[in-house]
Amino acid sequence: MLSGMDPSEPAGDFDALFRRAFVAEVAKKSGLLWIVYADAWHPVWHVWHEDAVCVVAGGDEQPLPGIRDEREVVLDLRAKSTRAQVARVSASVEEISPDHPEWEEVTAVLAADRLNLFEADEAVARWARECVVVRLRPMELLSSPGHLDDRAQREQPLESPARTVRSRPFALHRQRRAPRLSGSSEA
Numbered sequence: 142m143l144s145g146m147d148p149s150e151p152a153g154d155f156d157a158l159f160r161r162a163f164v165a166e167v168a169k170k171s172g173l174l175w176i177v178y179a180d181a182w183h184p185v186w187h188v189w190h191e192d193a194v195c196v197v198a199g200g201d202e203q204p205l206p207g208i209r210d211e212r213e214v215v216l217d218l219r220a221k222s223t224r225a226q227v228a229r230v231s232a233s234v235e236e237i238s239p240d241h242p243e244w245e246e247v248t249a250v251l252a253a254d255r256l257n258l259f260e261a262d263e264a265v266a267r268w269a270r271e272c273v274v275v276r277l278r279p280m281e282l283l284s285s286p287g288h289l290d291d292r293a294q295r296e297q298p299l300e301s302p303a304r305t306v307r308s309r310p311f312a313l314h315r316q317r318r319a320p321r322l323s324g325s326s327e328a
Contacts, residue, residue, distance in 0.1 A: 158314030
């Protein structure tokens with residue numbers, strides 16, 4: 142593991158403890174993160190379990206094409222409330238197959254946390270047949286608040302004919318009128 146993200150390292154290094162705790166807290170609280178590999182960004186729901194991000198992909202779940210072939214990916218962690226980028230972390234990829242000793246534990250946590258799970262009783266069996274379960278273990282904190290790249294999330298939009306060329310038309314603000322009361326009589 143790189144740069145003090147290894148949970149088995151000595152607890153004497155405060156910076157390493159802080160980095161691990163920071164990544165864990167952001168990953169636990171965010172309902173969505175982005176996995177970046179092969180020059181593509183993939184938004185995924187996930188579960189933070191045992192110091193790692195666990196994800197189900199393929200089948201009727203979220204698409205992560207070729208994730209089995211990746212050795213390392215980048216996790217883009219975002220704030221839950223503002224969706225602003227909070228940190229970027231490199232992570233190792235480990236496939237959790239049905240014959241893996243931790244399959245039952247990891248899939249139980251994933252099934253419990255999955256919103257709107259279709260046929261919840263059969264989900265784990267369906268995942269074993271159709272999907273891949275991966276554990277993404279953080280290795281190195283690439284960027285954090287105060288150290289984010291100035292160009293982060295500032296890409297120029299693509300040119301498109303679907304845009305407003307002129308300014309918006311002039312319009313007066315709407316005024317509410319008092320309702321007319323029926324049966325009013327003059328004295």
